Amino acid sequence: xxxxxxxxxxxxxxxxxxxxxxxxxxxxxxxxxxxxxxxxxxxxxxxxxxxxxxxxxxxxxxxxxxxxxxxxxxxxxxxxxxxxxxxxxxxxxxxxxxxxxxxxxxxxxxxxxxxxxxxxxxxxxxxxxxxxxxxxxxxxxxxxxxxxxxxxxxxxxxxxxxxxxxxxxxxxxxxxxxxxxxxxxxxxxxxxxxxxxxxxxxxxxxxxxxxxxxxxxxxxxxxxxxxxxxxxxxxxxxxxxxxxxxxxx
Amino acid sequence: xxxxxxxxxxxxxxxxxxxxxxxxxxxxxxxxxxxxxxxxxxxxxxxxxxxxxxxxxxxxxxxxxxxxxxxxxxxxxxxxxxxxxxxxxxxxxxxxxxxxxxxxxxxxxxxxxxxxxxxxxxxxxxxxxxxxxxxxxxxxxxxxxxxxxxxxxxxxxxxxxxxxxxxxxxxxxxxxxxxxxxxxxxxxxxxxxxxxxxxxxxxxxxxxxxxxxxxxxxxxxxxxxxxxxxxxxxxxxxx
Numbered sequence: 001x002x003x004x005x006x007x008x009x010x011x012x013x014x015x016x017x018x019x020x021x022x023x024x025x026x027x028x029x030x031x032x033x034x035x036x037x038x039x040x041x042x043x044x045x046x047x048x049x050x051x052x053x054x055x056x057x058x059x060x061x062x063x064x065x066x067x068x069x070x071x072x073x074x075x076x077x078x079x080x081x082x083x084x085x086x087x088x089x090x091x092x093x094x095x096x097x098x099x100x101x102x103x104x105x106x107x108x109x110x111x112x113x114x115x116x117x118x119x120x121x122x123x124x125x126x127x128x129x130x131x132x133x134x135x136x137x138x139x140x141x142x143x144x145x146x147x148x149x150x151x152x153x154x155x156x157x158x159x160x161x162x163x164x165x166x167x168x169x170x171x172x173x174x175x176x177x178x179x180x181x182x183x184x185x186x187x188x189x190x191x192x193x194x195x196x197x198x199x200x201x202x203x204x205x206x207x208x209x210x211x212x213x214x215x216x217x218x219x220x221x222x223x224x225x226x227x228x229x230x231x232x233x234x235x236x237x238x239x240x241x242x243x244x245x246x247x248x249x
Numbered sequence: 250x251x252x253x254x255x256x257x258x259x260x261x262x263x264x265x266x267x268x269x270x271x272x273x274x275x276x277x278x279x280x281x282x283x284x285x286x287x288x289x290x291x292x293x294x295x296x297x298x299x300x301x302x303x304x305x306x307x308x309x310x311x312x313x314x315x316x317x318x319x320x321x322x323x324x325x326x327x328x329x330x331x332x333x334x335x336x337x338x339x340x341x342x343x344x345x346x347x348x349x350x351x352x353x354x355x356x357x358x359x360x361x362x363x364x365x366x367x368x369x370x371x372x373x374x375x376x377x378x379x380x381x382x383x384x385x386x387x388x389x390x391x392x393x394x395x396x397x398x399x400x401x402x403x404x405x406x407x408x409x410x411x412x413x414x415x416x417x418x419x420x421x422x423x424x425x426x427x428x429x430x431x432x433x434x435x436x437x438x439x440x441x442x443x444x445x446x447x448x449x450x451x452x453x454x455x456x457x458x459x460x461x462x463x464x465x466x467x468x469x470x471x472x473x474x475x476x477x478x479x480x481x482x483x484x485x486x487x488x
Contacts, residue, residue: 070325070326070330071325071326072325072326072327072328072330072331072435073330103434104431104434107427107431111427116427182430183430183441185434185439186439186440186441231434231437232431232434232435233434
């Protein structure tokens with residue numbers, strides 16, 4: 001009996017495969033006026049969403065098929081590598097992360113699982129961990145790993161779980177694909193009369209405050225700048241996503 | 250007992266999986282189509298019961314909705330593809346598609362804003378002033394709040410009154426955090442909450458044709474709005 005119960009739990013949770021992220025306060029490299037950001041507890045997918053999972057999603061919600069998707073919600077690169085509406089190409093692995101999806105598709109996918117996309121602050125909070133530490137941002141090895149990945153081509157073809165398991169038991173935040181976030185384009189706001197004076201000093205004051213190295217600046221700057229440069233309907237071959245969920249209290 | 254709880258848990262997770270929004274919106278479309286009995290808005294129809302935006306009379310369900318739906322076809326790039334539900338300053342709930350048929354002039358603001366928004370609102374009024382009065386009926390000026398928590402329909406209504414934007418051709422919309430973010434992404438408007446009462450956001454006024462396709466965007470504060478007005482007048486003349 002207990003064994004059966006255990007099995008059912010595993011089934012129910014294995015399906016979603018999420019882990020608890022204990023909230024806390026941290027200083028993002030770039031972002032708000034007030035330097036500190038407080039994150040509440042939440043659950044995060046252990047892995048990015050895979051080709052196989054997205055294939056099931058598209059079959060269930062045909063409006064997200066490549067031939068059906070509205071131009072408003074995805075550009076011409078949407079699911080570009082697939083052989084057809086419901087088939088991957090021979091080169092694509094079922095267990096590789098889904099890429100070439102727009103923000104709208106990613107958001108709808110998460111909502112259809114009763115989840116949501118992580119905010120930039122939540123994503124960065126989890127992603128600043130290495131294997132041992134919740135915040136490894138000041139370590140040379142942590143930053144070198146990320147930068148080395150940025151220089152490695154076609155990591156999006158690798159299977160999920162092929163990078164390291166971090167402090168929170170989450171895989172693949174660095175080393176596989178870039179990931180959509182809910183408010184991805186909210187940081188480098190331009191054209192705001194009060195704030196538009198000197199973007200650079202705004203950008204770098206946060207990192208100066210934590211005594212960051214140049215490596216760290218560079219790695220994070222790449223992420224924030226990329227987020228600021230994409231549009232929600234873009235589908236890019238190195239940009240995937242994972243979902244998070246609020247803790248019901 | 251423990252076992253029983255788990256079964257319940259399993260059921261709940263299956264149920265929540267099924268309750269995705271696509272299923273919900275399909276159901277809506279299958280229902281009857283509603284129309285103003287006075288015909289003040291021409292062929293315009295609604296998917297939900299409610300009242301006419303012009304004469305405020307109750308809408309009436311009409312027969313053979315299939316034909317009407319065919320008439321209502323919208324293009325791939327129309328913002329009416331967004332199926333989220335919004336509250337207006339009048340306390341009504343609408344879909345963006347309910348604004349179909351008029352040229353839309355749209356801006357995203359929040360009412361507690363002290364810096365840029367008063368200028369944006371002034372720009373909107375300035376644009377309105379330069380449109381010939383007889384064309385205003387073919388236009389809808391829409392102000393979408395990026396602070397749905399603070400900007401309740403009631404607050405939006407009093408903001409409309411204070412700013413002399415309470416006419417029929419002004420609409421204020423309150424969404425949810427998620428629907429507002431989605432909408433901003435369609436418009437390429439960026440915003441971020443920088444404190445509990447303040448947002449930083451880009452200042453963009455967008456013009457849509459009656460089919461909901463983006464035709465023109467004016468970026469910045471107090472900029473020359475000649476192009477924007479020209480676009481609006483061209484669009485309303487075509488109607």
